[in-house]
Amino acid sequence: xxxxxxxxxxxxxxxxxxxxxxxxxxxxxxxxxxxxxxxxxxxxxxxxxxxxxxxxxxxxxxxxxxxxxxxxxxxxxxxxxxxxxxxxxxxxxxxxxxxxxxxxxxxxxxxxxxxxxxxxxxxxxxxxxxxxxxxxxxxxxxxxxxxxxxxxxxxxxxxxxxxxxxxxxxxxxxxxxxxxxxxxxxxxxxxxxxxxxxxxxxxxxxxxxxxxxxxxxxxxxxxxxxxxxxxxxxxxxxxxxxxxxxxxxxxxxxxxxxxxxxxxxxxxxxxxxxxxxxxxxxxxxxxxxxxxxxxxxxxxxxxxxxxxxxxxxxxxxxxxxxxxxxxxxxxxxxxxxxxxxxxxxxxxxxx
Amino acid sequence: xxxxxxxxxxxxxxxxxxxxxxxxxxxxxxxxxxxxxxxxxxxxxxxxxxxxxxxxxxxxxxxxxxxxxxxxxxxxxxxxxxxxxxxxxxxxxxxxxxxxxxxxxxxxxxxxxxxxxxxxxxxxxxxxxxxxxxxxxxxxxxxxxxxxxxxxxxxxxxxxxxxxxxxxxxxxxxxxxxxxxxxxxxxxxxxxxxxxxxxxxxxxxxxxxxxxxxxxxxxxxxxxxxxxxxxxxxxxxxxxxxxxxxxxxxxxxxxxxxxxxxxxxxxxxxxxxxxxxxxxxxxxxxxxxxxxxxxxxxxxxxxxxxxxxxxxxxxxxxxxxxxxxxxxxxxxxxxxxxxxxxxxxxxxxxxxxxxxxxxxxxxxxxx
Numbered sequence: 001x002x003x004x005x006x007x008x009x010x011x012x013x014x015x016x017x018x019x020x021x022x023x024x025x026x027x028x029x030x031x032x033x034x035x036x037x038x039x040x041x042x043x044x045x046x047x048x049x050x051x052x053x054x055x056x057x058x059x060x061x062x063x064x065x066x067x068x069x070x071x072x073x074x075x076x077x078x079x080x081x082x083x084x085x086x087x088x089x090x091x092x093x094x095x096x097x098x099x100x101x102x103x104x105x106x107x108x109x110x111x112x113x114x115x116x117x118x119x120x121x122x123x124x125x126x127x128x129x130x131x132x133x134x135x136x137x138x139x140x141x142x143x144x145x146x147x148x149x150x151x152x153x154x155x156x157x158x159x160x161x162x163x164x165x166x167x168x169x170x171x172x173x174x175x176x177x178x179x180x181x182x183x184x185x186x187x188x189x190x191x192x193x194x195x196x197x198x199x200x201x202x203x204x205x206x207x208x209x210x211x212x213x214x215x216x217x218x219x220x221x222x223x224x225x226x227x228x229x230x231x232x233x234x235x236x237x238x239x240x241x242x243x244x245x246x247x248x249x250x251x252x253x254x255x256x257x258x259x260x261x262x263x264x265x266x267x268x269x270x271x272x273x274x275x276x277x278x279x280x281x282x283x284x285x286x287x288x289x290x291x292x293x294x295x296x297x298x299x300x301x302x303x304x305x306x307x308x309x310x311x312x313x314x315x316x317x318x319x320x321x322x323x324x325x326x327x328x329x330x331x332x333x334x335x336x337x338x339x340x341x342x343x344x345x346x347x348x349x350x351x
Numbered sequence: 352x353x354x355x356x357x358x359x360x361x362x363x364x365x366x367x368x369x370x371x372x373x374x375x376x377x378x379x380x381x382x383x384x385x386x387x388x389x390x391x392x393x394x395x396x397x398x399x400x401x402x403x404x405x406x407x408x409x410x411x412x413x414x415x416x417x418x419x420x421x422x423x424x425x426x427x428x429x430x431x432x433x434x435x436x437x438x439x440x441x442x443x444x445x446x447x448x449x450x451x452x453x454x455x456x457x458x459x460x461x462x463x464x465x466x467x468x469x470x471x472x473x474x475x476x477x478x479x480x481x482x483x484x485x486x487x488x489x490x491x492x493x494x495x496x497x498x499x500x501x502x503x504x505x506x507x508x509x510x511x512x513x514x515x516x517x518x519x520x521x522x523x524x525x526x527x528x529x530x531x532x533x534x535x536x537x538x539x540x541x542x543x544x545x546x547x548x549x550x551x552x553x554x555x556x557x558x559x560x561x562x563x564x565x566x567x568x569x570x571x572x573x574x575x576x577x578x579x580x581x582x583x584x585x586x587x588x589x590x591x592x593x594x595x596x597x598x599x600x601x602x603x604x605x606x607x608x609x610x611x612x613x614x615x616x617x618x619x620x621x622x623x624x625x626x627x628x629x630x631x632x633x634x635x636x637x638x639x640x641x642x643x644x645x646x647x648x649x650x651x652x653x654x655x656x657x658x659x660x661x662x663x664x665x666x667x668x669x670x671x672x673x674x675x676x677x678x679x680x681x682x683x684x685x686x687x688x689x690x691x692x693x694x695x696x697x698x699x700x701x702x703x704x705x706x707x708x709x710x711x712x713x714x715x716x717x718x
Contacts, residue, residue: 044498077498192378196668200688205630210621215395216665222387223379223669234628238621245518263515263622345682350671 030070031093038063038284039089040073041082043101047073050259052276056100056123059280066281067288069096082107090115096287098123098280109134119287123276126171130295135286137279137297141172142337143328144272144301145179145231146186148251150324151270151303152227153187154317155249162194162220163349164213164239166232167206169199171340176231176253176272178337181348183324194220195349198235210238217242217250227251227269240264249309256304269313271304300329353644355704360652363694364392367663370681375670382542388662389546396651396658397554397619398423398629401612402636403643403650404557404564405460405605410645411568412601413581413711414471415478418485419609420633422463426613428493430456431515431624432500434617438516445516453519453553453614460610461603463489468602472595475715486633494626515622522555523548553611553619560608564647577601581709584716594716609633638695644706657691664688 030037038060042053053075063069072094074085082104089097090111098121099108105125112120112133120134127136152161161184168174177195184191196216198206217228217239230239231253240250240257244267252261252271261268279299286292303321306313327333338347368388372381402419409416434452437443443451463485470481526548547555568574579587580597588594612632617624635657642656643649664687667674674681681687699706 194669195671196665199683200664200685201630208625208628209630210623210625210628211616211630212661214621215391215661218394219387219391219662219665220669222390223383234623234625237623241621241623263517350682 030095035070036067036096036288037070037072037089037092037094038096038098039071039094040098040100041085041089041104042073042075043103044076044079047075051255052100052123055255055276056098056280059277060098060284062277062281063284063288067285069284069288079103083110086111087114090118094118096121096284098284099125101125105136119292121280121283121287123280124172124274127296132294133292135283135293135295135297137276137283137299139172139274139279139299140301140335141175141272141274142179142182142335144253144274144303145176145181145229146183146328146335146337147301147303147321147325148229148270148272149180149183149185150187151183151317151321152180152229152251153184153191154320155269155313156191156225156227158224158226159188159190160192160194160220160223160225161227161229162217162225162243163196163229163231164216164220164236165195165197166235167199167201167203168197168341168345170203173197173232174341175337175339177349178347179335180229180231180272182335182337185348186324192224193349194223194225196220198232207233207235209235210241213238213240214242214245217248218246221246221248229253229272231272237261240268244268252304258304258307265308267309268307269309270306273302273304275300275302353646353649353704356644356649356698357652359698360656363656364659367659367690371663371666371670374673374675374678374681375666378670378673384666386542386546388659388666389542390549391662391665392655392658393546393550393558394554394620394658395661396654397557398612398615398632399636399639399654399657400557400561400651401553401608401615402633403639403654404560404647405609405612406637406640407564407568407643407645407647407650408577408601408605408608409464410640410712411581411709412577412598413584413709413714413716414468414598414602415482415713416464416467416602416605417479417482417634417637418463418467418489419482419605419612419636420629420631421482421486421489422460422606422609423613423616423633424493424627424629425463425489426456426459426610427616427628428497428613428624429459430610430614431617431622432496434516446520448516449519449618452618453611456614456618457607457610460606460608460613462606464603464606464609465599467606468599471715472598472602475717478713478715490627493624497624497626515617518622519551519553519619521549521551551619553615556611558651560611561647561651568647578709580716581711584711584714588716588718598716612636635691638692641706641708642695642698644704645708653695656694660687660690663690 040057040060047053047057060071064071096119100123102124108120108122109131112131122136125136126138163180165177166173213235227249228243229251230236240252241264243250244264249267249269251269257271258268372384405419430452433455434448437448437451467481470476471478576592576597580594584594639653640650642653
């Protein structure tokens, strides 16, 4: 029996092995008031992930060029290290710390309370209540969804388009979905929409189920849909890949997924984007000028380039898209999407 | 065969399909709805079917295996990793890489099962604990390696998840020369074509393996010995059957089936790996195995019920605005998602005949 316990213990220890955290990179003399330092703490992943981390870092690099800031980043390798990585910058006297991604929200607010002299920019972190020193950079997902919905409605040949999303209980997901329906109906009020949320499972699974996303997208294509919008983390990625594999067109989400989903490039029409780079830069600039806005700061939405499909998009569609984008930006066109799921679940997708 | 159980299961599936046809029939033609739901049902049921078959082999030989989830997860990861390596490092042709990946997934499942067999047969560890070890080990190893290889400092692929060599093609693509254009294959009706020919190799293999498993378990000497060992190992031993050997081999066969189920996730469904991506399907397989009373056909039918309820849940959302107001509760996806679990519990209460596990299930054999 002793041998057995040894085996079991060895296995359990092996299972719990975790990688060491990223080494802290020492910045320049940031504690001095005349030196303006900006640090980025990434979400789990690399700084050049061609997604959120990279977009935020590009905003910070812009601040280096335009505002003469000293910049540095820490790549998070484990979600347990969020606090520690933020503290590394804060202890060195960084003036602004950018934390990338919804998952760092709690750690960011906690750090802001601990380090009142540091400004925090939380990318994609909605602030339910205002914490002094924290600006949550959030995005009008409804506008991003509206843009790609309008694009899909103009490009469909069957008059049927689909959308595969994470759970609609999460407000940004709801806004993407509703915006998509609103945009499609703005172009063609009679368009047929297949909208499916992965609301039948818990929060732990709703965004990490690519197999479900792919099966759902294919089911829509069998019913005649020819463009699928995948919005919801890995679940949405599964839908994009599944749609392209089945010969339909797909639309990505959050960043230009042409770069994050190489296997879908040949059928990726566009992506509903959150413009992180200018948002981060604007907030850093505000911090430097002493006009840092606590609470939420709404950035801008956009649609990604057509890339490989550019030649298939007619000129009048391109012109119409630019017109809609402009109207959304200057406020003459409103999406009229509710900020979160309505009581009875009704909206543009379910009238 | 247990006709009451099968007619009950058949009734449930027909009922689920009818609900969707009644609601969505005005928007999309019923043939398309049925064909599409069948395709989804069979595809989604694939890992459940293979997982349940895995459970049938293990438990028929008297070894409880709750590690199917972990075996699938590990197989999904190592199969995917092998396919990538073969393609990017050894420059194999993409299709060959994928098939090597499938093979690696099967072997991974087999190796994890060997560990389970070693713990539970040789060391006579409590089999629930052994299965738990497998599950924890799989989560740890796949999460750790995934991060080390693709995200960590100085990782092998330098932070860029390499381009996966694609996905296994569907049968209709294999048959493309015979089919001659998009109209039809061999003049088969659209329903059959959409349901079966658009399936991919692992999904079709799962169906074939149901037939093979049934034959092996109930029509061969090996199957008889397996069942004997699972029911009364002492009696089997006295007539000269090597209980340990039979158990080892069946647990490993089970692991290989679970491994093939793992290949479905990363080689057939989507070309990427996510930590925890099996999302509890290994445990649902166990429910399907019990639901099917430890028989291959029963397990398959039960897996199809789970698949059909997912198809129902997806399709009801398509036709959300056509749901009549008195059925408004169907708009809540999670209520529909509950259906298979409620059914499993109903079946366990014995309303359609008792479910009877093998008598020596879960008991280590001591000479």
